[in-house]
Amino acid sequence: MSRISGPTVRRLSHYYRVLQEVALEGRRMVSSQMLADREGITSAQVRKDLSSFGSFGRRGLGYPIDHLRTEIRTILGLDRRWTVAVVGAGHIGSALLAYTGFEQQGFDIVAVFDSEDSRVGQVIDGRTVRPVSEIAGSEGWDMGVIATPVRAAQDVDDALVAAVVRGILNFAPRKLKVPEWVALRTVDMTMEFESLSFALSQPRPGKRRRERT
Amino acid sequence: MSRISGPTVRRLSHYYRVLQEVALEGRRMVSSQMLADREGITSAQVRKDLSSFGSFGRRGLGYPIDHLRTEIRTILGLDRRWTVAVVGAGHIGSALLAYTGFEQQGFDIVAVFDSEDSRVGQVIDGRTVRPVSEIAGSEGWDMGVIATPVRAAQDVDDALVAAVVRGILNFAPRKLKVPEWVALRTVDMTMEFESLSFALSQPRPGKRRRERT
DNA sequence: TTTTGTGAACGTGTTCACAGCG
DNA sequence: CGCTGTGAACACGTTCACAAAA
Numbered sequence: 001m002s003r004i005s006g007p008t009v010r011r012l013s014h015y016y017r018v019l020q021e022v023a024l025e026g027r028r029m030v031s032s033q034m035l036a037d038r039e040g041i042t043s044a045q046v047r048k049d050l051s052s053f054g055s056f057g058r059r060g061l062g063y064p065i066d067h068l069r070t071e072i073r074t075i076l077g078l079d080r081r082w083t084v085a086v087v088g089a090g091h092i093g094s095a096l097l098a099y100t101g102f103e104q105q106g107f108d109i110v111a112v113f114d115s116e117d118s119r120v121g122q123v124i125d126g127r128t129v130r131p132v133s134e135i136a137g138s139e140g141w142d143m144g145v146i147a148t149p150v151r152a153a154q155d156v157d158d159a160l161v162a163a164v165v166r167g168i169l170n171f172a173p174r175k176l177k178v179p180e181w182v183a184l185r186t187v188d189m190t191m192e193f194e195s196l197s198f199a200l201s202q203p204r205p206g207k208r209r210r211e212r213t
Numbered sequence: 214m215s216r217i218s219g220p221t222v223r224r225l226s227h228y229y230r231v232l233q234e235v236a237l238e239g240r241r242m243v244s245s246q247m248l249a250d251r252e253g254i255t256s257a258q259v260r261k262d263l264s265s266f267g268s269f270g271r272r273g274l275g276y277p278i279d280h281l282r283t284e285i286r287t288i289l290g291l292d293r294r295w296t297v298a299v300v301g302a303g304h305i306g307s308a309l310l311a312y313t314g315f316e317q318q319g320f321d322i323v324a325v326f327d328s329e330d331s332r333v334g335q336v337i338d339g340r341t342v343r344p345v346s347e348i349a350g351s352e353g354w355d356m357g358v359i360a361t362p363v364r365a366a367q368d369v370d371d372a373l374v375a376a377v378v379r380g381i382l383n384f385a386p387r388k389l390k391v392p393e394w395v396a397l398r399t400v401d402m403t404m405e406f407e408s409l410s411f412a413l414s415q416p417r418p419g420k421r422r423r424e425r426t
Numbered sequence: 427t428t429t430t431g432t433g434a435a436c437g438t439g440t441t442c443a444c445a446g447c448g
Numbered sequence: 449c450g451c452t453g454t455g456a457a458c459a460c461g462t463t464c465a466c467a468a469a470a
Contacts, residue, residue, distance in 0.1 A: 007461070009411050013404040014388065033428065040388055043429090044463055051431055059430040059469040076407050077414030084406075092309030096402075098304045101386075143409055159347045167409035169402075173314075175227065175253055183412035185405045189309075189382075191226040193297075193320050194289050194382035195258050196356055198222050199396035201290030220439070244451065256451090257441055272452045273448045381459055 004075070011071050014039055015049070019069040031062035081106045085138075085165070087156045088147035089114040089122070089129045089173045092171050096145060097125040111141065115152060135159040143167040150174050217288070221262045225285050227252055228259070232282040244275035294319045298351075298367045298378070301360035302327040302335070303341045305384050309358060310338040324354065328365060348372040356380040364386050 004012075015062045018038045032046040039046070046103050050056060050063065053075060057063045073079050084107050086093050096102070097109060112127045113135055114120060136159055144160035146153055146168060153172035160168060167183040170176055173191065178184045217225075231251045235243050245259040252259070263269060263276065266288060270276045286292050288315040297320050309315070310322060325340045326348055327333060327349050335342045349372055357373035359366055359381060366385035373381060383389055386404065391397045 004411075005461070006408075009408055010404060012411075013401075013407045016407075017386070022436045033429080038388070040329075040390075042463065044432095044465090047430060048432080048462080055431070057430050061470070062429065075411065075414075077410035078407065082406075082410060082413070091304075091311045095304030095308050099402075099405055102406060105403060105406065106410070142413060143406075144469095167413050169405055169409060173230070174302065175251070177253075183409050185408055187400055187402065187405060188226075189400065190314060190318060191223060192382055192400060193295075193315060193318065193356075194226045194229075194291065195219075195222055195398055196382060196396050197290040197319070198217075198225075199297060200295070200355060200380050201288075218439070246451085255441065257443090257454095258439095258454060261440080261454080268453070270452050271448070272446070273450045275451070 002052065004052055008052060009076070011039065011049055012076055013042070014067065016072045016076065016078075017045070019065055023065050023069065024130070027065055029058075029062040030065050030068075032057070034062075037170065040212075047197045050062075070198075078106050081108055082143055083141040083162070084109045084145060085111040085113065085135070085141040085163075086147060087113045087132060087135065087147045087160070088115075088152075088171075089119045089124060090147065090149075093145070093147035094124055096147065097127060107143075109145075111138070116149070130174065132159070135163055138163055140164050146170045146172055146176075148172060217265055221265060222289070224252065224254070224258075224262055225289055228262070229282065229285045229289065229291075232278055233338065236278050236282065242271075242275040243278050243281075245270070247275075256348070269322055291319050294321055296325040296354040297322045297356045297358060298348070298354040298373070298376075299358045299360060300326045300348065300373070301358075301362075301365075301384075302329075302332045302337060303360065303362075306358070306360035307337055309360065310340060315369070320356070322358075324351070328361070330384065345369065345372070348376055351376055353377050356382065359383045359385055361385060364402055 015035055019033055029072065032043040035046045036043040056068050056071060065160040086096055086109055089112055092111065097112065102109065109127065112124060112129050113132045114129050115132045116203065119129050120131045140163055146156050149158055150172045153174050154176060157168065157176045157178065161178055161182055168178060170186045173188045176184060220384050228248055231248055245256040248259045249256040269281050269284060299309055299322055300327055306325065310325065315322065324339065325337060326345045327342050329343045332342050333344045351374055357378040359369050361369050363385045366383065366387050367389060370381065370389045370391065373389055374395055379394065381391060383397065383399045386401045389397060
C-alpha cells in the first residue's frame with residue numbers, strides 16, 4: 001500500500017459508483033474488465049489502481065463487490081461525515097444547498113454565508129444565511145466552498161483558512177493561495193467552456209484523443 | 214507550432230486572464246516569471262507552453278502583452294461566438310443562465326430545455342424553457358450543457374449528439390458515451406468533494422503536494 | 427481456463443540548465 | 449546582463465505481457 005496518485009483517487013470515485021450499480025444488479029464478484037468497460041479505461045489500469053492499496057481480487061474470479069466497496073469507502077474517507085461551510089448564497093451556492101446528493105455521501109452543509117445584506121437572514125433549504133464577518137471566530141468546519149464573485153474569492157479563502165478549514169472547493173475562476181496543509185480543488189466552468197472552444201477550433205475537431213474528464 | 218496538449222490548453226486559459234489583469238495595470242511586456250508567479254507554476258513551464266505555438270517573446274524583455282493576448286484568444290477559439298444549448302433548468306441550469314460571464318467570453322446560451330412540464334414555458338433570464346423532445350430536429354448548436362439528474366444524462370447526451378452538437382459540458386456524475394468527433398468535459402462536484410475527503414483522510418493531510426486544479 | 431498482480435516498457439508532461447539573442 | 453527558447457534529463461502515469469493462483 002504505497003502512495004495513491006491523484007488520477008487514481010478520481011477513478012476510485014468512479015469505481016465506487018459503479019460498484020453501487022453492479023451490487024444492485026445482484027452480482028457478488030466483478031472483474032477488472034467489467035469495471036474498465038463502464039469507465040472507458042483499460043482493465044490493466046483498474047488492476048493497477050486497486051493493487052496500489054492492497055490485493056482484494058481473486059485470480060480467476062475477480063473482485064468481491066461488497067468488500068471492495070467498503071475498502072474504497074474507507075480510503076476515500078466516506079466512512080465518516082464531514083462538515084461543510086458554503087460562502088456565497090448566489091446561484092451556485094443555492095444549487096449546492098438544494099442538492100441532496102452531497103448529504104447522502106456524508107457531506108453536511110452546516111453553514112451558509114453571504115456578504116450581501118439582502119441575503120443575510122434568508123433561509124435557504126433550511127439554513128439561515130449569515131454575514132461573512134461571522135466566518136472568523138466561528139465554530140470551524142472540515143471544508144469550505146467558495147461560491148462568491150471572483151473579486152471576493154481570495155478574501156474568503158483567507159477567512160476560511162483562518163477558520164482552520166482543511167479543504168476548500170473553489171468555484172471562482174481564480175487560482176487561490178492556500179497554505180500547504182489545506183487541500184484545494186477548483187471548478188472553473190469558464191475554463192471548461194474554453195477547453196471545448198479550443199477543441200472545436202482544431203482543424204479536425206474530435207479526431208484528437210478525448211481529454212480525460 | 215506542433216500539437217498542444219490538454220494541460221497546456223488549460224494553462225492558456227489562465228494566462229489569458231492574467232494577461233487581462235496585467236494589461237489593466239498599464240504594462241506592455243510581461244516575463245515568463247511574472248506569469249508563473251500568478252499561476253503557481255514554473256517559468257520554464259510558461260515558456261514551454263508559449264513556445265509550443267510560436268515565438269512571441271523578446272529575449273531580455275519578455276512577452277508583449279497585447280500581442281500574446283490576441284494570439285491566445287485565437288488559439289482558444291475565443292475570437293468568435295459559440296451557441297450553447299442548456300438541458301435541465303434546475304438549480305445548476307439556472308445558475309448557468311444567470312451568469313453573465315459566459316456571454317462576455319463569447320458563449321451564447323440560446324436555448325434551454327427541461328423534461329418537466331411544470332418548467333416548460335417558464336422564462337428564465339430571458340429564455341423560454343422548451344420541452345426536451347424539441348432537441349431532436351432543432352436548429353443545432355455548437356455546444357450542449359447537460360444539467361439534468363443522472364438518470365436522464367445519457368439520453369440527453371444522445372439527443373444532443375444527434376443534434377450535431379460538437380462539444381458537451383456534463384454536470385451529471387456519470388461517464389457519458391460520445392462519438393469520437395464530439396468533445397466532452399465533465400464537471401463532477403461529488404467527485405471533487407470526494408477528492409477533498411480523501412486528502413483530509415491522509416495521515417499527514419496537506420503535507421502532500423497539492424493536486425493541480 | 428480465467429483473471430489477478432506486477433515488473434518492464436512506453437509515452438507524456440515537467441523541470442533543468444544553458445545556449446542564443448537583444 | 450536579462451530573459452527567451454529548447455534539447456536533455458527527469459518524473460509520473462499508462463499499457464503491455466506474462467507468471468501465479470484459483
